[in-house]
Amino acid sequence: MSGLDAIDVEVARPIGLTTGNALPILHEIRHALEKLAETGEPKTIDLSSIPLSPEDRDQLLDTLGQGEVEATLDAFGPSNIRETAYPGVWLVQHMSPQGGEHSTLIEITRFPSLLLTPEADVKDGIEHSTPTRFEAGVIKRWMI
Amino acid sequence: MDANELLAWARGPGFDIALTIFVAGMLLRLLEVLALGNKPDLSPPRGSGPKGAVQTLLSRNLPRKAVFDREPLRIINGYVLHIGFFIVLFLYGPHIVLFESFLGFGWPALPSGMIDAVGAITILSLIAALVFRLNNKVIRFISTKDDYVAWTVTLLPLLTGYMAYNHLVASYTMMLALHLLSVELLLVVAPFTKLTHMFSFAMARWYQGYQAGRRGVES
Amino acid sequence: MDDLTLGERLRQRGVSRRGFMKFCAATASMMALPPIMIPKVAAALEQARRPSVIWLSFQECTGCTESLTRSHAPTIEGLIFDHISLDYHHTLQAAAGDAAEHARDEAMKKNWGEYLLVVDGSIPLGENGNFSAIAGVSNLEMLKEVAEGAAAIVSVGTCAAFGGLPMADPNPTGAVSVSDIIKDKPIVNVPGCPPIPTVITGVLAHFLTFGRLPELDHLNRPKVFFGQNIHDRCYRRPFYERGQFAETFDDEGARKGWCLFKLGCKGPTTYNACATAKWNEGTSFPIEAGHGCIGCSEPNFWDAGGFYRALSLPHANVGETILTAGAAGIAIGAAAAVLNRKRKSDAVDNRETITIKDLSKES
Numbered sequence: 220m221s222g223l224d225a226i227d228v229e230v231a232r233p234i235g236l237t238t239g240n241a242l243p244i245l246h247e248i249r250h251a252l253e254k255l256a257e258t259g260e261p262k263t264i265d266l267s268s269i270p271l272s273p274e275d276r277d278q279l280l281d282t283l284g285q286g287e288v289e290a291t292l293d294a295f296g297p298s299n300i301r302e303t304a305y306p307g308v309w310l311v312q313h314m315s316p317q318g319g320e321h322s323t324l325i326e327i328t329r330f331p332s333l334l335l336t337p338e339a340d341v342k343d344g345i346e347h348s349t350p351t352r353f354e355a356g357v358i359k360r361w362m363i
Numbered sequence: 364m365d366a367n368e369l370l371a372w373a374r375g376p377g378f379d380i381a382l383t384i385f386v387a388g389m390l391l392r393l394l395e396v397l398a399l400g401n402k403p404d405l406s407p408p409r410g411s412g413p414k415g416a417v418q419t420l421l422s423r424n425l426p427r428k429a430v431f432d433r434e435p436l437r438i439i440n441g442y443v444l445h446i447g448f449f450i451v452l453f454l455y456g457p458h459i460v461l462f463e464s465f466l467g468f469g470w471p472a473l474p475s476g477m478i479d480a481v482g483a484i485t486i487l488s489l490i491a492a493l494v495f496r497l498n499n500k501v502i503r504f505i506s507t508k509d510d511y512v513a514w515t516v517t518l519l520p521l522l523t524g525y526m527a528y529n530h531l532v533a534s535y536t537m538m539l540a541l542h543l544l545s546v547e548l549l550l551v552v553a554p555f556t557k558l559t560h561m562f563s564f565a566m567a568r569w570y571q572g573y574q575a576g577r578r579g580v581e582s
Numbered sequence: 583m584d585d586l587t588l589g590e591r592l593r594q595r596g597v598s599r600r601g602f603m604k605f606c607a608a609t610a611s612m613m614a615l616p617p618i619m620i621p622k623v624a625a626a627l628e629q630a631r632r633p634s635v636i637w638l639s640f641q642e643c644t645g646c647t648e649s650l651t652r653s654h655a656p657t658i659e660g661l662i663f664d665h666i667s668l669d670y671h672h673t674l675q676a677a678a679g680d681a682a683e684h685a686r687d688e689a690m691k692k693n694w695g696e697y698l699l700v701v702d703g704s705i706p707l708g709e710n711g712n713f714s715a716i717a718g719v720s721n722l723e724m725l726k727e728v729a730e731g732a733a734a735i736v737s738v739g740t741c742a743a744f745g746g747l748p749m750a751d752p753n754p755t756g757a758v759s760v761s762d763i764i765k766d767k768p769i770v771n772v773p774g775c776p777p778i779p780t781v782i783t784g785v786l787a788h789f790l791t792f793g794r795l796p797e798l799d800h801l802n803r804p805k806v807f808f809g810q811n812i813h814d815r816c817y818r819r820p821f822y823e824r825g826q827f828a829e830t831f832d833d834e835g836a837r838k839g840w841c842l843f844k845l846g847c848k849g850p851t852t853y854n855a856c857a858t859a860k861w862n863e864g865t866s867f868p869i870e871a872g873h874g875c876i877g878c879s880e881p882n883f884w885d886a887g888g889f890y891r892a893l894s895l896p897h898a899n900v901g902e903t904i905l906t907a908g909a910a911g912i913a914i915g916a917a918a919a920v921l922n923r924k925r926k927s928d929a930v931d932n933r934e935t936i937t938i939k940d941l942s943k944e945s
Contacts, residue, residue: 263617265610270858272817295601313604315863322611337599365801367881370851374887378896383907390911391918398919456825457894460844465901472825535811536851536880539893 240269241279244325248283248308251327255307261328283308283325290334300331366537373543381547388554393562408577415576416569422582423568437495440488447485451478451521475528482525489518513556519545588665588790589628602628612784613791614806614855626791630665633789634689634697636728637671640721641714641748641757642703646739647673649776650783652862666698666786672716683717690731698789699732701725701760704741704748708756725763734768734795735760738782740878743771743803750884761802770795771802775878778859781807801881803853812849812875815857818842836872846890847874854879 244264251262271279284304292298296316302309309331311324326332364372431438452458456472463469493514496502523545525531527538553559575582586594592602606624607617615623639647651674668674669689670682677685689697703721706713711720719727729735737760740746748757761769772785785804788796796804813819821827821841828836828845841847849857852875856867868875874890877883887897 263620265617267611267864268614268858270815270817292600292604294598295604298604313608315608322608324607324617333600333603337603340599365881367851367886371882371886374895375897379898379903382896382900382903383910386904386907387911387914390908391915394912394915395918395922398915398922456822456827457843457892460827460892461894461900464895465899465904474825475823530814534853535813539851 239275240271241275241282244269244279245282248305248325248327252305252307255327255329259329261326261332263327264325266323266325280310283310292333298333300334366534366540369540370536370543373540373547377544377547381550385550385553388551389559389562392554392559393566396563396566404577406578409579410576412573412577415574415582416572419572419575419582420565420568437492437499440491440495444485444488444492447481447488448517448521450481451485451524454478479525479528482521482528486518486521486525489514489521509556512552513558516545516549516552516556517558520549585631587628588630591665609787609791612780613788613796614784623791630790632665632667634693635666635668635700635786636686636689636697636732637668637674637700637702638721638724638728639672640701640703640705640725640742641755642739642741643747644673644702645776646702646782647671649779652779665790669697680717686728690728694731696733697731698786699728699735700738701735701742702738704745704757704759705763706748706755706757708754713755722763725760729764729767732767734770734789735764736785737761737769737771737773739777740773740775740881740883743773744801744881746775747884749882768795769802770798770804773801773803773808773879773881774854775876775883777879778807778855778861780859781855799853803879807855807859808853808879810853810855810858812852812854812857812869816849816869817857818869831872842869842872842874844892845874846876846888846892848877848880848883848886848889848893849875850893852877852880852883 244266247264251264254260254262266276266279286302286304286306289299289301292300297314299312299314300309307327307329309326309328311326311331311333313322313324426438450473453462453470454473455475455478459469459472496506496510520542523538523542527535527542530538532538533541549558553561572582589602592605593599597605603620603624606627607620609627610617610620610623613623637647667689670686672682675682675685703714705711705721705725707722711722714721716724737743741748741757742760745753745757745759745762748755749759761771770785772782774781781804784807785796788794788804796806799805799808801808813822816822818839818841821839822843826835826838826840827843828840830836831845836842843849847869849869856875857869860867860870876889877886880886887895891897
């Protein structure tokens with residue numbers, strides 16, 4: 220940016236302040252997992268609606284850990300969707316188009332809703348995948 | 364008048380009026396008594412007046428055994444009531460801020476959760492005190508309007524404070540306004556009821572202790 | 583002026599369906615709706631037509647508009663704001679003078695009974711309303727005129743909602759709020775000095791999604807954003823409970839992030855979303871930055887006894903009051919004592935002596 224970066228800014232933060240809100244969320248996740256296993260019903264938890272200090276967030280995310288799958292989504296700003304160490308518990312982090320963190324959700328599901336291709340998009344795609352179009356695309360690349 | 368306006372009045376003119384009447388009223392009542400004066404005691408002293416006074420000031424913090432044995436519960440309840448009231452009034456953070464503003468010094472506060480519990484106990488203790496009064500035939504007979512008024516204006520600040528802290532009945536702003544108004548009611552009424560005992564108890568102990576000490580008798 | 587739905591407009595902008603779902607999730611979050619409502623929000627916004635919005639700026643500082651437009655790139659707030667047909671806005675419109683007023687008249691006629699009226703700034707009543715006039719028309723007259731054909735009115739900012747700064751003592755312009763003048767239209771108050779941008783757009787989003795205004799409290803503020811006080815959601819609350827307060831700015835306690843009650847924080851009596859939604863896209867809010875809440879979303883917060891005076895303190899100087907009252911008490915007490923003595927000595931002087939003979943005569 221500008222010379223603003225050269226200014227030494229010390230961010231004072233209360234260290235080690237937890238609201239204790241991480242634990243109830245973990246319980247909620249466990250209940251949702253039980254529901255998912257029983258009935259297949261998914262659930263989403265919006266973390267921005269609950270007061271969480273940075274320490275609480277760290278506690279929560281550290282406990283959930285990292286799983287096998289990670290996906291990045293580039294639609295209306297970047298998003299990161301990854302399965303946590305608990306199968307069925309997905310961490311969905313949305314960033315706004317200019318990169319600021321917008322919202323964090325926890326989806327308890329077998330497959331996150333945003334990753335599933337929208338039906339209407341498939342139909343739209345067929346239009347664009349006509350033989351002429353494919354040929355034009357191939358020729359274009361060959362010509363370059 | 365909505366909650367915010369009520370709160371602004373309570374913190375503004377309300378408090379000024381109430382505090383003025385309280386201070387002026389208390390001084391007036393106490394000075395009236397002091398000004399009655401004493402006829403000079405012409406007998407030679409057999410003990411020390413001041414020593415007796417100080418001793419009595421301290422010794423009367425506990426009841427005589429004979430008195431206690433007759434009504435232990437009522438007396439213990441009296442202690443719970445008073446000590447509870449002091450804890451809530453003097454050891455709650457926001458209250459200490461008020462005292463600090465005119466005393467120039469403050470002191471450490473208790474956690475508000477504790478104050479909340481003590482407040483609840485004090486309210487129950489006040490109710491118990493009323494029950495004791497009504498159940499004792501003699502005390503009920505000699506009770507006057509003053510007793511019941513003093514009881515009410517003491518209960519209201521405790522009750523409204525408890526309700527405000529626990530978000531009961533109305534919004535916090537409204538309950539806080541009611542709490543301040545109930546305190547102002549207490550301040551305005553106190554000098555003209557038996558609640559003057561909050562200052563006069565020291566005068567009584569001193570006077571009686573002095574008299575007894577001078578005569579060399581137990582007090 | 584096109585007539586696209588919100589969904590079509592977003593796709594036109596190159597926002598994919600996945601992007602739209604993300605947008606709806608963020609919008610639902612902004613409206614503090616549970617995630618289960620996201621599909622409903624998506625379905626509603628997909629079909630949402632452009633409402634005509636007329637924004638009247640009266641006796642204001644433009645802070646509310648600034649708050650709303652403080653985004654450098656498209657954000658959720660920006661997109662919602664873009665979707666409304668903002669037919670009149672002093673700061674944002676390109677037209678000026680008669681052309682602007684004409685545009686307003688046209689929009690009013692075309693959408694009579696259906697447009698949303700947004701007001702920021704208070705309305706002065708003094709000097710026949712002429713302390714503030716636009717194009718020769720007093721704010722008072724313009725408000726009444728435009729309100730007549732509005733479906734609903736949104737009072738943005740504490741000035742429009744409750745009178746705000748202009749109404750502070752001694753209120754030289756006779757400023758009043760929108761609710762003081764308009765009595766026959768549904769009014770939403772979105773107070774704050776300024777209000778949080780996501781709160782403003784949350785109300786607009788609610789209107790777009792559900793076609794009506796959200797549930798309101800006794801001061802006509804949307805309960806979803808103004809239903810909790812700052813104190814109950816403040817992350818420094820544990821320090822309040824433990825009695826750990828900062829005594830001055832930048833002292834030991836302040837650096838440790840202790841409670842700002844003693845520094846005048848009005849969190850307990852202020853209802854707003856600052857502690858959860860925060861400012862600048864969740865960056866921080868006044869208390870987190872080390873300054874107590876000034877209560878800017880409450881009526882008369884300017885006259886509530888000083889920003890740096892703790893809530894448990896009265897407005898006046900307590901010590902002074904005690905000394906003055908003390909002096910008065912002593913004076914009256916002394917006077918009363920003198921009177922009593924006089925009465926006593928008079929009684930002694932006027933005492934009638936009675937002998938046993940007098941007594942036996944009476945029967």
